[in-house]
Amino acid sequence: MTVLVLLDHEGSVIKQPSRSAVAAAMKLGEVHALVAGTNPEAAAAAAAIAGVAKVIVAGDVAYDHAMAEPLAALLVALAPGYTHLLAGSTAIGKNVMPRAAALLDVQPISDVAAVIDADTFIRPIYAGNALATVRSSDAIKVITVRAASFDPAPSEGGHAPIEAAAAVAIPSLSRFVSAELSKSERPELTAARVVISGGRGMQNGENFKLLDPIADLLGAAVGASRAAVDAGFVPNDYQVGQTGKIVAPDLYVAIGISGAIQHLAGMKDSKVIVAINKDEEAPIFQVADYGLVADLFTALPELADELARP
Amino acid sequence: MKILVPVKRVVDYNVKVRVKADGSGVETQGVKMSMNPFDEIAVEEAVRLKEKGIATEIVAVSLGLANCAETIRTALAMGADRGILVETDVELQPLAVAKLLRAIVQKEQPGLVVMGKQAIDDDMNATGQMLAALLGWAQGTFASKVVIDGSKAVVTREVDGGLETVEIHLPAIVTTDLRLNEPRYASLPNIMKARKKPIETMKPADLGVDPAPRLTTVSVAEPPKRQAGVKLKSVAELVAKLKLEAKVI
Numbered sequence: 001m002t003v004l005v006l007l008d009h010e011g012s013v014i015k016q017p018s019r020s021a022v023a024a025a026m027k028l029g030e031v032h033a034l035v036a037g038t039n040p041e042a043a044a045a046a047a048a049i050a051g052v053a054k055v056i057v058a059g060d061v062a063y064d065h066a067m068a069e070p071l072a073a074l075l076v077a078l079a080p081g082y083t084h085l086l087a088g089s090t091a092i093g094k095n096v097m098p099r100a101a102a103l104l105d106v107q108p109i110s111d112v113a114a115v116i117d118a119d120t121f122i123r124p125i126y127a128g129n130a131l132a133t134v135r136s137s138d139a140i141k142v143i144t145v146r147a148a149s150f151d152p153a154p155s156e157g158g159h160a161p162i163e164a165a166a167a168v169a170i171p172s173l174s175r176f177v178s179a180e181l182s183k184s185e186r187p188e189l190t191a192a193r194v195v196i197s198g199g200r201g202m203q204n205g206e207n208f209k210l211l212d213p214i215a216d217l218l219g220a221a222v223g224a225s226r227a228a229v230d231a232g233f234v235p236n237d238y239q240v241g242q243t244g245k246i247v248a249p250d251l252y253v254a255i256g257i258s259g260a261i262q263h264l265a266g267m268k269d270s271k272v273i274v275a276i277n278k279d280e281e282a283p284i285f286q287v288a289d290y291g292l293v294a295d296l297f298t299a300l301p302e303l304a305d306e307l308a309r310p
Numbered sequence: 311m312k313i314l315v316p317v318k319r320v321v322d323y324n325v326k327v328r329v330k331a332d333g334s335g336v337e338t339q340g341v342k343m344s345m346n347p348f349d350e351i352a353v354e355e356a357v358r359l360k361e362k363g364i365a366t367e368i369v370a371v372s373l374g375l376a377n378c379a380e381t382i383r384t385a386l387a388m389g390a391d392r393g394i395l396v397e398t399d400v401e402l403q404p405l406a407v408a409k410l411l412r413a414i415v416q417k418e419q420p421g422l423v424v425m426g427k428q429a430i431d432d433d434m435n436a437t438g439q440m441l442a443a444l445l446g447w448a449q450g451t452f453a454s455k456v457v458i459d460g461s462k463a464v465v466t467r468e469v470d471g472g473l474e475t476v477e478i479h480l481p482a483i484v485t486t487d488l489r490l491n492e493p494r495y496a497s498l499p500n501i502m503k504a505r506k507k508p509i510e511t512m513k514p515a516d517l518g519v520d521p522a523p524r525l526t527t528v529s530v531a532e533p534p535k536r537q538a539g540v541k542l543k544s545v546a547e548l549v550a551k552l553k554l555e556a557k558v559i
Contacts, residue, residue, distance in 0.1 A: 067476065068439065068449055091469035094435050095451050098404065102440035107405040107524035110434045120528065125432050126327045130336050133528040173448035174478045177464065181471040190470075194559070218559060226488065236454065236468045236489055243428060243488060245470070251558040261326070268536055272556045274548065280541075289539035289556065292548055302545040307559070 001029030001118060004056075004078060006071070006087040006096065009035060009042035016191040017088030019049060019152035021145040025086050026051045026153065027115040033160070034078065036063035036071055043162050050157035058165040065176035066092045070168075072099035077168040079104055079140055083118065089144040089246070090190075101142035108142040109134060111246075113149040127242040128265035147190055148248035148269055182237050184222075189240065192221035194251045195267070197240055198233070199225035201256020201277065201296055205233040210297070211255065213304040223247065225257045241266035256296045259284030276300075311421035311458075311480075313356040313365045315390060316411055317349040317372050319381040320431040333529040336431075345381045348426025350388075351486040354493040355456060356424050357389035364458050367391050369418055373402055373410055379509055386504035387496035393509035394418075398521055400514070403432075406521035408440035413517035415445060420481065422463070427452050427485040438485035448478035454489040 003025040008015040025031045033046045036058040046055045056078065062070045075085055075096070085100060087093030089111050101108035113131070114122035120135045121143070189195060196211050196218065208222070215222050223245070224238040240247055242262040252270035257263060259275070259282055267273070268287055275288035278295050285291040292299060321327055321336070322344040328337045345353075359365040370385035372378035373396040382393035396410050415423065428435040442449035450456070450465030454473065457464040458480075467474045468487045496504070514521045542548050552559045 065474075068442075068451070072443060091452065091467075095439060095449070098434075098436035098439035099443040099449065101436070102405065102408055102443035105405070107403050108434070108436050108440075109525065110436060124533070125530070126321070126336060127430065127433065128533060129327050130329050130530050131533050132530050134525045135528050136525055138524050171446075173446075173482075174450075174476055177475040177477050179469075179471070179475070180473045188470075230488065235472055236487070237470060237472045242430070242433065251552070251556070262323075268533075272552070272558050273536075273539075274552070285541065286538045287536045290548055290551055291539065291541045292545065293541060294545070299545055303549070306545050306549040 001083040002032060002081060003028045003030065003084040003086060004032050004034055004082045006034045006075065006093065007042070007046055008088060008090050008092050009039055009045065011039070012041035012045050014042065014045045014049060014155065015088065015090065016152050016188070017090050017147035019155060020147035020150040021086045021088040022049055022051055022153040023150040024112065024115055024145045025084070028084050028118060032056055034058065036074060037066070038064055045155070047160040047162055048156050048158050050154040052158050052160045055160050055162045056165050057162060060167065060170065062170040066096070067174050067176060068095045068099050069171045069173045071096045072103060073171055074165070074168050075100040076103045078165065082140065084141045084143060086143045086145055088147050093144045097142050097144050104140060104142065106138040106140055106142050107136065108144070109136060110144050111146045112143050113146045127262050128268065129261065146246060148246045182235050186215060187219065187221045189221045189223050189245050189247055192249055194218045194220035195223050195247050195249045196220045196253040196255065197223035197225060197257060198228055198255045199257030200227040200231065202228060202233055208234055210300040214300065214307060217304065217307040225260070225263045254284050254288070255300065257284055258282045259287065311365055312367045312369065312418065313359060314369050314371060314415060314418060314420040314423045315352050315356050315385060316423070316425045317353065317370050317381050317385050318346040318426070318429045319343050319372060319374060319378045320346045320429055323347055323430055329530050329532045333531060335527065335530050345384050346426050346429045348428055348486050350493040351488070351490050352424040352426050353385045353388045353390060354491045355486060358491065359458065360389065369394060369420065371396070371411065371414055373398070373407055375399060382509055383504050384496065386507045387501045388494060392507055395509055395511045396514060396517065397511055398514050400521045401523050402521055403523045403525055404434050404436040404440055405524060406519065407437050408444050409519045410514060410517055410521065411441050412444045413519055422481060423483045425483070425485055427487055438483050442483040448482045450476060450478050450482060451485040452487040453484050454487050456484055456490070
């Protein structure tokens, strides 16, 4: 069995969810990695990932913004050599893989959290309140991988050969216009070892700055609940939850977050969960290893001081 | 321009779902059902486009058991003009839904299909992308803003790093994210009016589609439960626990 993994890349970095997809692919067979777009550094980075046996490069400018229409057509052209097509459950993977699956007359399997065998997978349903084991009868499996469920393949140690893909006709249905990406010096939410998130209890966007010194001290990414995003405190890409990002850091710190089901779906696989909330009945305390019933506006400065102490 | 809006009947988002004792699925008997929240956003967006004079007619489509007609009525009460129910008791997976919707699109010839990005029951996040593929149309997924501009749509999408704007040729598929709009509540007069709006009923065979599922559910289980931990008295105690007991900082 040979598995093709579509990689998300930026400069010389292969995104961590893609390396988790490589780890999932290694449970299925030989792993080939697909790098689409004009990014010469990414091919070398992909070749260095431990476990990748071959890198396929489709160096057409049409793939540069990972638009679904051309990428799905590329995957379909490459599919005959593979038993499985995989990608991380990222914005790109979720956009592209179902489109490719439909073109192949395949029912995709989204957000796979465990590989049982070549046909059988476990995936969360109902915001992670149930885990379904599903078996596919399709000849080729099209899968997105829940990154938090697989330790990413190491970014070094591999020496895979790099090969160019044959050119594929580019559908002219869509055009990239612009991107407005949040700029941050902090680690990405899905890759961070520590995540500190704020909820409705933060009251406004300005107060999110109270999280900054703590995030700096812990090397943490900053996230938010859906309530905080819907209220406009922070941009959408901060959202942790069923419909936002799924994270599983070593330490998750929930500040002023009540713990709605859909938020828990995005963070309950974290190794250690801390909750600070003034409502002692908040459901977040039912999943927190360490809870502190306190007003966050006094607790946060204290926490920053305490962490800064040598 | 005609807009087609597929709507799914799902377990209400406020319900705490329970896995059936025999592990065959999730209990849906006697549980409150509602329109999938992302589909409500899709209906709202279509109604706003009609209010702006861009859309001329909104057709709400639902697929599944006969009681999906209730979900169509909700869409009609929000402002959709008529409904189509594809009635079947077969478990419908996204590929089958996309094929059924393709057949309806070919009959109805809408200029735009607006649909939820994901149903909150199976959490697949696939049907819109698949319908776009089967039709050979462009897709604007996870939309937080949609502007119709003649023969194209400019769609702002919620992506991992922030927002991205794409231009797609019409006809096209748009799937809705949470921040696209806030759906209205149907007023009582509109609920009454919706009762008189027509719903056409058909079967998958009428559309020439075999809806058989490709995925077999082997079992459904509860996820491992997290134990509630301890409540601490102070920030100092918390930091000490994290350093000495959990050893995560």
